Amino acid sequence: MNFNGFSFDDGTRSLLEELDRASRVPHAVIIESPDSEKAMQAAVFLSMYALCDRDEKPCGECKNCLNAKNRAHPDVTYLTLQAKKTVYTVEQMRDLIKDAYILPNEANAKAYIFENCDERLSVQAQNTFLKLSEEPPPNVFFILLCRSAQSLLDTILSRFTVIRLKGDKALDKELLTAARDIAGSITENREYPLLKALNALTDKEKACDILSAVKLILRDALVILSGGEARTDEEAALKLAGRLTKSKLIEMIELCDSSSVNIKQNANINLLTTRMCGEFRRITWQR
Ligand SMILES: [Zn+2]
Secondary structure: OOOOOOOOOHHHHHHHHHHHHOOOOOOEEEEEOOOHHHHHHHHHHHHHHHHOOOOOOOOOOOHHHHHHHOOOOOOEEEEOOOOOOOOOOHHHHHHHHHHHOOOOOOOOOEEEEEOOHHHHOOHHHHHHHHHHHHOOOOOEEEEEEEOOHHHOOHHHHOOOEEEEOOOOOOOOHHHHHHHHHHHHHOOOOOOHHHHHHHOOOOOHHHHHHHHHHHHHHHHHHHHHHOOOOOOOOHHHHHHHHHHOOHHHHHHHHHHHHHHHHHHHOOOOHHHHHHHHHHHHHHHHHOO
16 A cells, blocks of 8 residues: 555554555545544545555556546546535435446446435435445445444444544534534524634634534534434433524535635634624525
C-alpha cells in the first residue's frame, strides 16, 4: 500500500495494511469518524485500492489511482443530494442499484461513496440498499461515511465492515455545550440568549464543528417526532420537538448546512451569526 499523500494515524494504517495482507479489504465498508475530512481521505484511499490495476494496491501511480485520488474517475461515484433534498432518495438508491450492475468504464471495479450517512441515509434508503447488498455485483465497493455507525440499521451494520478512525475532533464537551446552548435558545421568546449562544461560533473550524453538533440535536428532535430516541442530547432535542414541526426542523438543518458552506467560503462570522439568529427565529415563529 502506498500511503503517499495520505496522513492516516498509525492505527488506521496498520488496520488497512492488515486487511490488505489478509486479502480481506471488504467490498462493503463503513468508515466511522467524527472528522468528515479524515473519513473522506480514507474513502478516497479505498477507492484507489478498489480500482488500482497493479499488484501492490494502491500503487498511487497508475492512471486509475491518480484519477481516483483526484476524485475524477468515471468509475467512482460520489453520491450527491438531489436538489432541495436533505437525504438520499429511494429513487436515487434504485438508480444506483441499476448502475452497480453495469460494467465499469475504465477500471476493473467500481466504487460508490456515500457521505454523511448519519444524516443522509434514511431508513427507507437503507432498506432499498439492503436488497443490493444481499446479492452484491462483483467488483463493486460501497463506502459509507458517518460520524457514528450507531445511526445505521443493524441489518446494514451486519453486512458492512466498520473501520473506525481515531479522530481528535470527537464531539467533545466544549463543542456539545456550545451546540446545546444554541439549540436550547432557538425557541426562546427573547432574541438575546440565542445571539449570545451563537457567539461561540468564533473561528472557522470550530464554528463548522459546532454547527454539525447543532444539526445532530435538530436531527434528534426530528427522530423524536418520528417516534424514535435522541442520541446526542435528549433534553435539548425534546425541547425542540415540543415546539417545532418536522418541516421547521428540516429548514433549520438546511440553515446549518448553508451557514457551514458560507463559513468555509470565508463569510464574515459576525454578520453570519446575526443572520442565522434572525433565520432561526423567523422559522420558529412563522406559521
Ligand atoms: Zn494504482
